[in-house]
Amino acid sequence: MSGNEKNTEKLILDAARNIFIEKGFDGARMQEIADTAGINKALLHYYYRSKDQLFEAVFRESFNTFSPRIFEIMSSPIELSQKIRLFIDSYIDIILENPHIPAFVLHELNRNPGRIKDLMPFTGQTAGGLLSALSQEIKSAGYVEISAQQLMINMIGLCIFPFIGRPIIQPILFGNDDNRFDEFIQSRKTEVTKFILNALTKK
Amino acid sequence: MSGNEKNTEKLILDAARNIFIEKGFDGARMQEIADTAGINKALLHYYYRSKDQLFEAVFRESFNTFSPRIFEIMSSPIELSQKIRLFIDSYIDIILENPHIPAFVLHELNRNPGRIKDLMPFTGQTAGGLLSALSQEIKSAGYVEISAQQLMINMIGLCIFPFIGRPIIQPILFGNDDNRFDEFIQSRKTEVTKFILNALTKK
DNA sequence: TTTCGGTTTAACCACGTGGTTAATTTATAA
DNA sequence: TTATAAATTAACCACGTGGTTAAACCGAAA
Known part of the structure; x- marks a missing residue:
């Protein structure tokens, strides 16, 4: 041994x-x-x-890492703004530990879109329930008018995109400097949260 | 003939x-x-x-389609809010005509990140110039404090992500209904513009 | 020590791959 | 009509691919 x-x-x-x-x-x-x-x-x-x-x-393993626990968090009984903070924070953390997974999963899913059927743990119904609940919360929180879908995609996209786009982002915006890119990602957690919450606030 | x-x-x-x-x-x-x-x-x-x-x-051809004319638009002499409106609008239009290009370009760039060097039409310097100019405009417009880089990535990510993520978004959020997804994308142009401009506005 | 099951390996196989070649067809101009 | 070069093809090739097989290895039970 x-x-x-x-x-x-x-x-x-x-x-x-x-x-x-x-x-x-x-x-x-x-x-x-x-x-x-x-x-x-x-x-x-x-x-x-x-x-x-x-x-x-x-792939299953990667998909489970990638697939955000957004539905868990979004269905927990806390204030909407807290849910958003919580989601952004934990999701970016997860991706930071596996930065290549989003590109991998999304590429393989585009190569074979049918595969998603075997992987979905929740039915369209449960998703629908969460969406309408979220929609209610947006209203009762006095936020701007926005559909639950648009908000969710914005949240997820803002978290994931920098990682998928790194090979083009880093050379153009950060002179191909690893450190500057890492700083950028680090500050993203607070920046994205601020950005989203402010986007939801009526003026 | x-x-x-x-x-x-x-x-x-x-x-x-x-x-x-x-x-x-x-x-x-x-x-x-x-x-x-x-x-x-x-x-x-x-x-x-x-x-x-x-x-x-x-790939060159696809990259040129994909590579947003963001630098052209961003350096044109119009008001910042108009630049943002213009960019979101035209960029989503372009991708709508070639919906598979973002996933293709980003995948191949991740597979071979060095390739970007052969494709960059602008040096890091010109990008740097535009970034600092944009940074100034954000301040003088009385917008929220945000770095030019964060803003640009948010704009691009919000435009592109729905297309790259379609194989997972459509089944989960739209019951795998093509029409509902298309409606979603259509409304995106106004929704994303509203979202970003509101996110930039101080209360 | 022998036996026996699960592990591990070298050697092998059929087939698909990107790429080449020599010959044929087609268009062009004299 | 004929000569010439370009365009197109069928046949071919060396090699890498995923996958198989039969034999060797190895630890544990008898």
Whole structure:
């Protein structure tokens, strides 16, 4: 039982996650995943039967990380402004720990939009319920008139976009300086929250 | 000179654009591009020497469509609020005509971030100039305190995100109904403009 | 020590890939 | 009509791909 005693299945999944997220399904090679995991290629098929199934495992995991707990937070019994603060804060934190996941998940979903059906934990109905509830809260909070959908997309988009757009944002706006980009992201949590809450406030 | 007299090079580029944008570089097959164009595969290499060069042609074109004319608009001598209205309006219009381009460009840029260097028409300096000018305008307009970078990213992100995120947005928020999603996008132009301008306004 | 199941590997396979080539067709001009 | 170059094609090639297989390895129970 030496130190590197790590079960092989996990070893494979870790390697596959790195490769798939970096190169996407089409760009990933089973050989490279095996090399990264430090094992023989046949072992990939021993534990996961095919490239598709290995990818499936990685993608589900990534999707669950990516899929915001927005519905949990949004249905909790706290004030709307607090929900918004809470969501922005925790969602940006999550993405900061896995900055490449949004681009990965969204690309694979665009490549195969039908896949979403297998992944949705909540029905359209539960979503509908939350939306109408949110819609009520917007009104009773005395906020600006805005549909629940528009607000949700704004919140999520403002959190995610900087990460997906980094390869174009950083060179143009920050002279390709990693530090300046990181500072930018750091300040985003408070900036986005301020921006949204102010956008919702009647003048 | 019959009706379908279309020069072959253009025929190839059209087919390549469709395939590359739908499947990405790694997922695209030269044979499928040839079939789509209705020509022999060897012709692809006759006009464009390699898959890379054919892709390069498609990507440059897409990037120029995608790359917002934000710097033109932002440096024109009109009031800031008008610039914002103008940008949101025209940018969403452009993307509506090519709804798959943002996901395509951003994915390929994430796959190969170095590529951006070959594509930037403006130096970091010109961008810097525009940013400080914009920063001044924000102040003199009496708007809320916000950095030029944060504002620009918010504007662009709010325009683009619904298109990149469609495969997840439509099923969850609109019961996978094409019409409801299209209505949502249509109302976005006014909604996003209102949202941003209000977010910038002090109480 | 032997046996036996789960692990791991080297070697292999059929097939699809991007790319090439030599020949054929087509248009053009003399 | 004929000569010439450009456009187009069928056939081909080397190689990388996902996947398989049979044998070897290894720890534990008998």
